[in-house]
Amino acid sequence: MTSHCMVSLSLSTGWSIPGSLSFNVGTAGAKVFSGPAVEEFGHTVQQFRNHQGKWLLVGSPWSGYNQDRKGDVYKCEIRGASSGCQRLNLQNSVSISTVSNVNVNMSLGLTLTRTATEDTFMTCGPLWAQKCGSQYYYPGICAENSLLFSPLIKTCGGPMDIAIVLDGSNSIYPWPPVVAFLKKLLENLDIGPDNTQVSIIQYAVDPAFEFHLDSHKTKDSIIAAAAKIPQKSGLETNTFRAIEFARCVSAFLPTNGARPGASKVMVVVTDGESHDKGLKDDVIGKCEQEKITRFGIAVLGYYIRNDIDTKNLIAEIKSIASTPTDRYFFNVSAEEALLEIAGTLGDRIFNIEGTGKGGDFQMEMSQVGFSAHQTKKQNMMMLGAVGAYGWSGTVVHYTPQKSDIFPKTAFENILEDRNHSSLLGYSVTTLNDGSMEYYVAGAPRSNHTGQVIVYIINSKGQPTVIDSQRGDQIGSYYGSVLCPLDVDKDGVSDILLVGAPMFMNEQKKETGKVYLLSFTKGILSDQGILKGPSPADNARFGMSISAVPDLNMDGYSDVVVGAPLEDNNRGVIYVFNGDKKKLRTQCSQKILGSQLDPALKYFGRSLDANSDLNDDTIPDVSVGAYGKVVQLWSRGLAVVTMRANFNPDKINILSKTCRVSGRLVSCFNTTVCFSSTFRPKIPVGPVALRYNLTLDADLQSSRVTSRGQFSNLERVLQRDIRVSTGEVCDTYEVFVQVKRDNMNWFDDGLLNEVPTHILQVYFNIHSYPLCIVLSKMSVVFCSSSKMLVSFKNKRLSFTVSVTNKKENAYNTRVMATYSKNLFYASITPPSDETEVKCSSTRETRSLSCQVGYPALRKNQEVTFLINFDFNLNQLQTEADVSFEALSDSTEVNPSDNQASISIPVHYDSEIALSREANLNFYVVDMDNEVKTTVNTFNDIGPELKFSLKVSTGNFPVNIAYLTVSLPSYTAGGNPLLYVTGVNTAPAGDVSCEVDSLVNPLKISEKPYTSSFSKENLMGTEELNCKTAKCQPMKCVLKDMGMMSDFFVNMTTRIWNGTFAAVSIDRQINLFLIIYIKPGMKGEIPVGVIVGSVIGGLLLLALVIGLLWKVCASLLHFMM
Template sequence: MRKQCQENIVFDVSQACAPLYHWRTLKPTPEKDPVGTCYVAIQNFSAYAEYSPCRNSNADPEGQGYCQAGFSLDFYKNGDLIVGGPGSFYWQGQVITASIADIIANYSFKDILRKLAREKQTDVAPASYDDSYLGYSVAAGEFTGDSEQELVAGVPRGAQNFGYVSIINSTDMTFIQNFTGEQMASYFGYTVTVSDVNNDGMDDILIGAPLFMEREFESSPREVGQVYLYLQVSALVFRDPQILAGTEVFGRFGSAVAHLGDLNQDGYNDIAIGAPFAGKDQRGKVLIYNGNKDGLNTKPSQTLQGVWASQTIPSGFGFTLRGDSDIDKNDYPDLIVGAFGTGKVAVYRARPVVTVDAQLLLNPMIINLENKTCQVPESLFPVACFSLRVCASVTGQSISNTVGLTAEVHLDALKQKGAIKRTLFLDNHQSHRVFPLPIKRQKSLQCQDFVVYLRDETEFRDKLSPINISLNYSLDESTFKEGLEVKPILNYYRENTVTQQAHILVDCGEDNVCIPDLKLSARPDKNQVIIGDENHLTLMINARNEGEGAYEAELFVMIPEEADYVGIERSNKGLRPLSCEYKMENITRMVVCDLGNPMVAGTNYSLGLRFAIPRLEKTNMSINFDLQIRSSNKDNPDSNFVSLQINITAVAQVEIRGVSHPPQIVLPIHNWEPEEEPRKEEGVGPLVEHIYELHNIGPSTISDTLLEVGWPFSARDEFLLYIFHIQTLGPLQCQTNPDINPQDIKPAASPEDTPELSAFLRNSTIPHLVRKRDVRMPEPHRQNPAKILNCTNIECLQISCAVGRLEGGESAVLKVRSRLWAKTFLQRKNDPYSLASLVSFKVKKMPYKDQPAKLPEGSIAVSI
């Protein structure tokens, strides 16, 4: 339906078309041609007429037999009708225009074939234009600057299937200008609409391409559809198109585009775009886009969904759209949505828009905490305060004389939930208030007043950040008239929140802005810590302010993961005992010290913070303590950043010691003779035991050490000290070369340790005992110089031991049980000998990321 004006007569026009209407041709054949037809009704259906421009003798596909007139239609502003017939002339298509008055005046039920005198049609084109579908969509607008409207027609299969839209002269039906699609088979021109979107007085063109495929990933294109907006700059000059893209695959976004008029009363026309197969169960959607000075907002302000439509078949909700008609006479344009799958049409009535102008007024806006002019009602406690005024006015088309608003005020609104609110309403001691605010439409600002006070300054720290006060308003639906079917809404392009700020007066000069100059220096009491040591560390810190007051000033010390905070240094009277506490934010551990609120100009603090550093095994060569002073001031709030590097080193003092028992042997032995070929251990000779201890004094740990013993085994094929058993205590794994007991002599049971050996072992640390004292090995008494036999002049058996992890204070012990091969020495009576074993160690590795430049090693000789 459309209101038309012709020859000074205003009347409503309704038109319905049947583009698949068939009629039997004049030829003697049984075929029927889909010529299409339309019915036009005026003056509330008091008069109507049929209009079928393609029902004529020019039948068959090569003529107008398949015209399908009425496939699309629109009206000129003077009331003339525009009809699209995309099937004419082998589906080249055509556009036909006629006067409504002529259609009504010349209508005769008996006259089947009629030709109107002022009817205009586009002519047949060359064969290359076949299957182009001119007239698939039509619209009217003014584009040449002559005040005469042109018609616009979509040709979705023209231009080699890229599609195009033509501007056609309404006088002689000649083609003036084309807009061509960017993608083949996108059906560019499927729909076309004209609207002055940006309110510049010139008509703009919107073109739908519902089959456009998004090719962000070439291997998997997505059919989402697009709509192109061409803003007219001057006569037949347009900007590059603004593109609105669909978001749902196969939703056919852009199947319908409708001019709505100004829905939200902002001075710009709005547009509806249909996506008839989008949404849940493909029930369809209609998206509303609001206009602005630059075109259309890229995000829809509202989405209508066909939730009421059929769930068994696609409803096609949004397949057709018609807007810019005030059906319910409330001075707002309404929207008609067709859903062909359900055989239904939905009418969406526009709601009146209420625009609110709200204000928050504070007096004074800078509060002096010393100026306590108000009293808390219950206690009469004096407090600083200020007045708060909430004001509002309303405007809108077709709204009530009185509009009820609900106002909500939050004091100190930027403070997080649970934080102390610095300001409260004086009458109820709350920081939040909800109250009704009725506003009369004819009046200007209407206000309500409140008194707000500040808590005592001992109850909060933040004196620098502004006190943010927010006003949020909404429509009070309880004030709507009963039976009101279309309720008003707030203008959603106007923020419904108003904020204002008050400030606390601080000692920062006339501008009330403090600019501190914070300085920070620090040094450790030691520059190096040792892995395995107790590692107590004190940071000596100096913090000072050489500028204006620093509010909520705090010292932040970031603690490395290897360290733990112990406390402040109290033994030095020259250090200030500040209040410091351990905190953790996310995974960052820190110590935070209060430096004052404010930290006034000229402040100079020296303090010490004590730490323990127990976890160094898995760290690198150094750790860092990061320090900074921070304040809540807006300008220059922080000090310089200080990073203290503490070097880490591994130090292990390792020693080797040994003992022989007995320390000496005198041959021959009373009442004993060696066997010629001994079969048992006792027949070899006297028992000789050597014990070697590898001791890690610490403090660091060693993890891989090689312990080697050169054992005086034989000389000139005669045995010297014959080994029967090797015993280890601690993390040792040993092997010999050559094997021990090569004569396969039966070993005796292991004897008990002698008191001397027991004393040696008691002073060892096996397993994991701290050695209490060293035991000096007794020196053998010799009257004559003895001949020394060692690995330099005899054959030695090699004992190699891999020593595992030894913490500081732990030891590993190797015990060798042997027999002096008496036969060898009885042949050389009266000759004294000294048999020496050589034991050595070499630390190969410590269990840390970084190894010391030099690892411990050493050796000793143990003689009998």
């Protein structure tokens, strides 16, 4: 009976077509149109066709720079040989006769779009302004061929009656600055019978008219009259009588020029507290009833000059001003400062004119036309108005018959704006579900993260929000670009692409991001993102997105995405192909602008790929750059298919019939065949392609050994071939390498561009339905039971023996796991040359060793060494290793195939001690007189200095103890060494107990009388702690890092008197030899015992007795 243990060997084929590389937007022959870069030529681009031909329309919104930025549109002829473009000169024709036009900076061409009529286009200048007096509104303007329209154009100002109530009392000084203030204020107002009228009333004790509301019809006339107003003068300031006079008696009466329905505004200017403040509540209350808007201006000059507290004056003028007072109250330090607030006061009055209530701007700064989109079903133009409602923004629905302008409340709740300036309308588009058209608007600053809103128009003609999606990063400008896509061309929108071009990655680069949202009945759902530029680049991927009807002729719509900052601001575009109802997130083509023209900048800032411009039935791609537009031509597509077969289709790896490098191996033949079809169907071949054959294609790493080789002894083979409509085949021989296989089948569900084919390989096992094995493993630790680890001794070896007692054991392997204080180092192979291959995975601290692959034979024993090294960065008390022997056969007794070993570990501290001394010998002169009264250290004897250095090695030490024993007295009690000083370094890490040791006799502070007794030292060879009395000094060394030095420095004196009193031969002059030597170490072992892990740090508890002895010997020398 034969059973087959199956494995797989996969063959992957990839190919490339020079100049196409499996995509079809051509770069050769690209046509580059040039225009003035300073005018932002290339900011927008649209493909356009009419009865005259096919063109590119290019927006240049700063056309006219640097005199102005009116903007314009250029047309570039596709068919002609010229690379220049013709300006359409639209800027000079953009003028609406009924208003005062300001088109200096209107930025015409900022928006450029197709319309419902094939031979027309629309462009907008969102910064087009109309002037009302000295004030400007920015409603924006759009032009569709010769038709001009501005949906939000308004009648300037509206009627407004203003009464200026002016304090002319004696305290106002000087007067000319007051007149200058009046002139400047009047210059900022739109004076005229249908707009603004002004009356001036001057008062001190009593009020009087300077002129009435209808006294002057023009601005020049009223300014001239105001310039001649003299100061009234007076000793009192009756402010509230003057306000009542202006309100009731004359200023706002029809007989003095007041107009029914006109807004009433009063400006009160005074420099002192009123003498009639009792009238305040009644007068101001009546002003409120008659809805008179009041500005109060306090001139503080008189109070400041006379050092009077201004608090009461300011409070009074605030009570006159309308609320909120921060909008309607002013104060200036002197009359001369009035001129500084005239402009601001005019703006506040203009605010009343513009909004009708002195509140926030509504549509006055709307900038309609910032974005535009032609709807399909309603034949209506969506126009973004980002400046509407104080930059919250809105969308205007425009038809030639009417313009639908939605109130602020229409989108207020969904935006949750709270003064965040959402910029709704930055982008607009529509989505279709087959029966209904949904409107979509982007608000890239909504809540700072950006937002996309989907809405419909209800039966009342107002927006009803269906759904919205928010961005996930502040400042990313999510929603600034929108692109709907009907992938399968069934009339139903499948995907909405949302650009967030300023999305910043973790490396603080503005790579940009494009989100994919699926669409179902108005509901958006996240479908991931497109894979774009490298995270190391600023790219602004998604700054432009354009849908393409079908680039690769597979029946599905595609997408082109611009990244204008990629490649050091030269720019890149990406092509993504549709697939059924989805979009492939991996690009099929990446085109660098620098490859087309090295001078290109910001290639990809704008895109259009809607039309076929060269009549080959394939849409072409138009790309805007800085000062240039590039026309790329799509090319025909050759769809190459490949098939592969194997002969034989199954092989037995134990059957070896081929010879490679002198050894027999298994082998087989593979045949790969290519054929091609063409899109469009007109053949353009043959196709020259280069293909790669890869064995074991599922093994992605280049370091993995493949199970097969071609004749070049590599797993990859590359060949060139020419393919037409007929099939072309090549045959290759493949050699099978012996390699462990985990029996994993390889899934061939790759992209259809890279086919993969699988060959089955099997082991032939005779006579038994199952592979039954009796195997046994033993492991021997090759060192002693305790391991002392040092920098020079860090190898840990195990002898592993694997024995098979029964039938062949296939795919035998030894698995090992080890503790984190070990590294796998190497193996020592078996002496019988049985192949053992090991590989380790550091992350999981595991080791896998193949033993005798493909099979361990019956009664075969394999012995080899596995070597580990200690990881000196991970100090632990034990080293743990677990072994297990496995095979693909059935094991009778698995329990004897496992072994676990735990080895205690000590680490050598590697501490070294050294010393230096300032004396090598000392001469004892018996004739010198010994001083018994000691006043200074010099009276004792010569100075002996020595330094002890403790040096650490490759391991940190938490704490160590150093004991220094000093021979201080002889056995008879005579003093030997007197310690005068001890210092340590580093001072914070080394400390010694020296209180009773250093200068215990307080010498130098008071005289000390010494005495010495006779003593016989002739039989003493050495003065040490056995022959003399020693005094210990204990030191503690803390936080001893690796490779560090620590010092204990001592200064002592040798007692002359002791050596003068000893019993020796007086006929011979003597030398006293002083030396320092290391004593015997204590009973604590050299090895450092590892302590516990505290707070994540491995602390070493070190207790070492380090005993150093200072010995003195008397050696006799003949002088």
